Amino acid sequence: MVESEKVVKGVKFGILSPEMIRKMSVTAVVTPEVYDENGIPIEGGVMDPRLGVIEPGQRCATCGNTLAQCPGHFGHLELAKPVIHIGFVRHIFMLLKATCHSCNRVKIPEDDVIKYRDLYRRLKDRWPQLANSLVEFIRQKASKALECPHCKARQFKIRLEKPATFIEEGGRGKLYPDVIKQWLSNIPSSDLEVLGLDPETARPEWMIINVLPIPPIAVRPSIVLETGMRAEDDLTHKLVDIIRANEKLKEALNSGAPEIIVEDLWDLLQYHVMTYIDNELPGIPVAKRRSGMPLKTLSQRLKGKEGRFRGNLSGKRVDYSARTVISPDPNLDINEVGVPYEVAMTLTVPEYVTPWNIDKMREYVLNGPYKWPGANYVIDPAGRRLDLRYVKDLKALAESLKPGYIIERHLVNGDIVLFNRQPSLHKMSIMAHRVRVLPGKTFRLHLAVCPPYNADFDGDEMNLHVPQTVEARAEAEELLLVEEHILTPRYGGPIIGGIQDYISGGYLLTLKSTLLTKDQVSDLLATIDYSGEIPEPAIMSPVEAWTGKQIFSLLIPEDFNFIGETRLSSGNLKCTSEECFWDTLLIVKKGKVLAGVIDKTVIGSQQPKSLMHYLISEKGVRFGADFMNKAFKLFLRYIEMVGFTMTLDDIKPDEKALEEAEKVIKDSYSEVHKLIEMFRTGQLEPVPGRTLSETLEIRILDVLARARDDAGSASIRYMSLMNPTYIMARTGARGGNLNITQMSVVLGQQSVRGERIWRGFRGRVLPHFKYGDLSPEARGFVQSSFYKGLSPLEVFFHSAGGREGLVDTAVRTSQSGYMQRRLINALQDLYVEYDMSVRSSYGELVQFRYGEDSVNPKKTAFGKAVDIERIIVKNIGWRMSL
Amino acid sequence: MKIPNAMLIICYKNNYSRLGYSLSSKRVRVEEKILEHELVPKHELLTKEEAIRVLRELGVRPEQLPWIRASDPVAKLLNAKPGDIIRVIRKSPTAGTSIAYRFVVVG
Ligand SMILES: [Mg+2]
Ligand SMILES: [Zn+2]
Ligand SMILES: [Zn+2]
Numbered sequence: 001m002v003e004s005e006k007v008v009k010g011v012k013f014g015i016l017s018p019e020m021i022r023k024m025s026v027t028a029v030v031t032p033e034v035y036d037e038n039g040i041p042i043e044g045g046v047m048d049p050r051l052g053v054i055e056p057g058q059r060c061a062t063c064g065n066t067l068a069q070c071p072g073h074f075g076h077l078e079l080a081k082p083v084i085h086i087g088f089v090r091h092i093f094m095l096l097k098a099t100c101h102s103c104n105r106v107k108i109p110e111d112d113v114i115k116y117r118d119l120y121r122r123l124k125d126r127w128p129q130l131a132n133s134l135v136e137f138i139r140q141k142a143s144k145a146l147e148c149p150h151c152k153a154r155q156f157k158i159r160l161e162k163p164a165t166f167i168e169e170g171g172r173g174k175l176y177p178d179v180i181k182q183w184l185s186n187i188p189s190s191d192l193e194v195l196g197l198d199p200e201t202a203r204p205e206w207m208i209i210n211v212l213p214i215p216p217i218a219v220r221p222s223i224v225l226e227t228g229m230r231a232e233d234d235l236t237h238k239l240v241d242i243i244r245a246n247e248k249l250k251e252a253l254n255s256g257a258p259e260i261i262v263e264d265l266w267d268l269l270q271y272h273v274m275t276y277i278d279n280e281l282p283g284i285p286v287a288k289r290r291s292g293m294p295l296k297t298l299s300q301r302l303k304g305k306e307g308r309f310r311g312n313l314s315g316k317r318v319d320y321s322a323r324t325v326i327s328p329d330p331n332l333d334i335n336e337v338g339v340p341y342e343v344a345m346t347l348t349v350p351e352y353v354t355p356w357n358i359d360k361m362r363e364y365v366l367n368g369p370y371k372w373p374g375a376n377y378v379i380d381p382a383g384r385r386l387d388l389r390y391v392k393d394l395k396a397l398a399e400s401l402k403p404g405y406i407i408e409r410h411l412v413n414g415d416i417v418l419f420n421r422q423p424s425l426h427k428m429s430i431m432a433h434r435v436r437v438l439p440g441k442t443f444r445l446h447l448a449v450c451p452p453y454n455a456d457f458d459g460d461e462m463n464l465h466v467p468q469t470v471e472a473r474a475e476a477e478e479l480l481l482v483e484e485h486i487l488t489p490r491y492g493g494p495i496i497g498g499i500q501d502y503i504s505g506g507y508l509l510t511l512k513s514t515l516l517t518k519d520q521v522s523d524l525l526a527t528i529d530y531s532g533e534i535p536e537p538a539i540m541s542p543v544e545a546w547t548g549k550q551i552f553s554l555l556i557p558e559d560f561n562f563i564g565e566t567r568l569s570s571g572n573l574k575c576t577s578e579e580c581f582w583d584t585l586l587i588v589k590k591g592k593v594l595a596g597v598i599d600k601t602v603i604g605s606q607q608p609k610s611l612m613h614y615l616i617s618e619k620g621v622r623f624g625a626d627f628m629n630k631a632f633k634l635f636l637r638y639i640e641m642v643g644f645t646m647t648l649d650d651i652k653p654d655e656k657a658l659e660e661a662e663k664v665i666k667d668s669y670s671e672v673h674k675l676i677e678m679f680r681t682g683q684l685e686p687v688p689g690r691t692l693s694e695t696l697e698i699r700i701l702d703v704l705a706r707a708r709d710d711a712g713s714a715s716i717r718y719m720s721l722m723n724p725t726y727i728m729a730r731t732g733a734r735g736g737n738l739n740i741t742q743m744s745v746v747l748g749q750q751s752v753r754g755e756r757i758w759r760g761f762r763g764r765v766l767p768h769f770k771y772g773d774l775s776p777e778a779r780g781f782v783q784s785s786f787y788k789g790l791s792p793l794e795v796f797f798h799s800a801g802g803r804e805g806l807v808d809t810a811v812r813t814s815q816s817g818y819m820q821r822r823l824i825n826a827l828q829d830l831y832v833e834y835d836m837s838v839r840s841s842y843g844e845l846v847q848f849r850y851g852e853d854s855v856n857p858k859k860t861a862f863g864k865a866v867d868i869e870r871i872i873v874k875n876i877g878w879r880m881s882l
Numbered sequence: 883m884k885i886p887n888a889m890l891i892i893c894y895k896n897n898y899s900r901l902g903y904s905l906s907s908k909r910v911r912v913e914e915k916i917l918e919h920e921l922v923p924k925h926e927l928l929t930k931e932e933a934i935r936v937l938r939e940l941g942v943r944p945e946q947l948p949w950i951r952a953s954d955p956v957a958k959l960l961n962a963k964p965g966d967i968i969r970v971i972r973k974s975p976t977a978g979t980s981i982a983y984r985f986v987v988v989g
Contacts, residue, residue, distance in 0.1 A: 126945060127945065127987070130987065130988065130989070837940065843942060843943075843946050844942075844948075845942055845983075846948075848982050849977070849980065851976055852980040853974070853976040853980075855976065863976070
């Protein structure tokens with residue numbers, strides 16, 4: 001069969017005319033009966049066999065095709081009286097208001113109609129938005145006319161009574177659908193054009209239904225329950241309702257029943273047709289199933305997240321995917337993902353048999369579907385699919401393999417897969433990993449890739465997809481591989497980098513006091529597969545000893561220079577020169593760490609302008625990934641060697657520290673009481689723009705916050721520099737001074753909506769306080785620490801504050817999700833042209849130069865295209881200003 | 883000294899009567915001064931030749947440029963009519979200065 005190739009130039013939507021509905025109908029539906037007593041569909045019912053095949057093997061009564069080929073066919077139902085299509089109520093309302101009730105012309109003088117029509121035609125193609133506003137203007141102008149400019153008839157006010165009743169005030173009263181249909185069909189096509197309708201495809205009288213299309217059975221299949229009972233689709237139920245109502249109305253009309261009865265039945269038909277189209281209309285009862293479940297009618301199939309558009313067209317369920325819980329594995333590469341055997345034996349990759357891989361392929365087939373690495377299917381050159389589960393003689397099949405066969409083999413080490421964690425808010429939420437098949441039931445990933453996915457291991461699950469074509473695999477490897485995303489376009493720094501123990505480990509390793517024996521050095525270097533010379537020991541006698549800095553330096557290229565202050569360089573440990581004693585200024589010259597320690601600002605994730613950042617941006621992402629793999633393993637090995645834990649004793653406050661802290665708090669309390677006294681006697685000076693009581697609250701909050709910080713730093717001063725908790729806070733590995741303060745000294749003020757706790761209470765928060773008590777303890781200041789333990793009242797305040805945190809994360813996620821959807825819809829098809837302009841797919845200019853400077857932020861340091869400071873340090877290893 | 887137009891900025895309480903002014907008597911016309919405001923970038927009306935050159939350089943039809951309404955205060959001041967093109971030269975935090983074009987539409 002020769003088929004001519006056709007190109008779709010466009011898609012146009014219109015309204016089905018009654019003639020069109022009858023023309024495309026294969027049968028008129030005439031009876032509400034569906035099946036006869038034998039369970040055979042009745043001809044002329046809603047399950048009429050001419051509407052399409054339902055059971056496999058059957059041939060269609062209309063087109064003769066089987067289930068797979070028959071597209072289904074429409075039928076139609078002639079309504080006894082017309083009803084309003086609920087989806088067009090607003091259009092009908094507009095038309096009734098804009099046209100004359102007597103001559104049915106648009107209420108605009110003839111000359112103007114011609115003038116507007118010409119203008120509209122000129123605007124339509126080039127300025128669709130302007131054409132729309134012209135139409136809106138014409139509609140409004142026409143609706144305002146009190147007298148018809150054509151027939152001079154006085155105009156009545158038209159009122160819409162929701163959902164679909166039109167009242168002509170002072171005229172005929174209620175306008176019945178048949179009257180409206182008559183009115184609308186009298187509007188000349190030339191008038192419709194200026195009202196923004198296309199009379200060719202959308203005559204307004206078609207908005208009133210007198211012939212209802214009956215959709216094919218394929219869109220409303222009935223299902224057979226285990227009990228053998230037949231359950232019909234909601235749409236079928238609704239159609240039966242409509243037909244029944246229609247029959248009753250027809251009978252009433254034929255028997256000349258009183259008008260009231262006819263009107264009631266007509267309203268019932270209108271109700272059924274309305275809910276058939278949309279069952280979530282405001283102001284009318286929803287149609288329900290016998291079980292009380294609201295029926296899912298046409299509109300409900302399309303709308304919302306699970307609807308046809310968002311659920312089946314924008315987003316689909318896919319094959320070759322897996323989902324399970326994630327857990328950490330520091331022994332993987334950052335580019336890898338650990339995949340359980342079970343998953344690897346279910347997901348497959350189609351591979352062509354070639355002369356070069358035929359031996360390997362035979363092995364896979366021989367292993368079969370139950371032994372890894374095997375294969376699940378073999379596809380022969382004729383396209384026949386062999387399920388290896390049912391192949392008796394795998395050996396014979398393996399022998400018969402020839403180039404041209406396709407083997408759907410198990411996932412093996414090194415395969416490229418896509419890995420994803422919701423919510424997929426940025427491009428780093430889907431990255432390509434290399435497979436590492438492992439025992440266990442979870443996906444495993446390197447800890448350094450937690451930040452881009454925002455993953456932790458408290459039960460998080462992630463998805464995995466297997467690309468099925470070479471093109472897809474190549475694309476994934478080149479564009480999506482984890483290492484390509486180490487640097488983020490958000491600020492140019494590494495989003496993948498050191499976290500938690502990597503930072504603590506790096507710090508401990510590079511401490512000035514860390515000296516390593518030859519055994520230790522060998523152990524450390526073995527973990528990173530080091531194969532070069534061991535450097536000259538830093539200390540020769542009495543025993544040879546190496547510094548941690550020396551070991552770390554082995555990973556840094558010889559030509560790399562870096563100078564940067566670390567996080568520890570603050571307060572009395574601040575370093576401003578290379579000769580500084582405190583070792584808090586990191587100096588790397590010619591690839592050797594000369595001074596300074598490693599902390600978050602050196603190797604941390606999300607730290608731009610760090611050593612890690614410049615290593616990656618200057619030596620490439622491949623080097624960067626390798627550096628991370630090795631450095632992180634090194635740090636972990638060292639932290640394992642020395643041991644690093646946190647105990648309750650670490651946060652036990654020092655006796656003297658506690659005394660100091662208590663004094664600070666006591667002083668702040670008396671200051672607060674002084675403020676309250678001033679407030680009561682009217683001596684308090686209000687802050688501009690605030691009331692007196694707001695001022696008091698601000699001042700109190702301020703005093704108490706300061707008290708907590710002072711108490712905290714007083715106690716932190718007494719902490720040992722080798723206290724693990726304190727090390728983690730200092731290096732930025734986990735927690736900060738605030739967390740230490742709260743654990744060991746004072747929890748501080750609890751707040752709801754940024755205020756001390758009083759919202760939602762009258763006069764006092766709990767009956768333990770006097771009315772109007774403004775003192776710190778009555779409004780949620782928690783003087784205890786987690787170490788000491790909270791009093792019952794303090795627990796109450798703490799949970800009130802904690803609840804707020806939970807509530808606004810819940811609220812924030814839904815809001816940001818909605819914003820995300822809208823942004824993506826607006827931006828998804830924009831692209832940067834070769835001239836660096838940003839354009840839409842319609843060729844509209846969005847930006848004349850990308851970002852105004854056409855700089856890719858991923859390749860910058862914090863958005864700056866040229867970083868002079870860095871160029872100097874990079875080349876001469878020395879910086880002018882510190 | 884004659885001051886034809888003025889904008890009054892008062893901090894703290896807006897006690898006009900105490901100052902002896904009645905601000906409701908005449909709407910203060912600030913529109914004529916907007917081009918001098920620091921936050922309003924420089925706007926220029928292109929000549930026909932310039933407009934054609936710019937459109938050719940960018941390879942777009944005029945309506946594919948971003949739009950500006952003829953009723954926009956700046957467009958009014960430049961006496962721009964629908965169909966004209968305006969060049970906007972603004973300070974940019976990333977690039978120093980950046981140039982953009984606007985196509986004037988009715989409205
Ligand atoms: Mg989690
Ligand atoms: Zn068919
Ligand atoms: Zn008329």
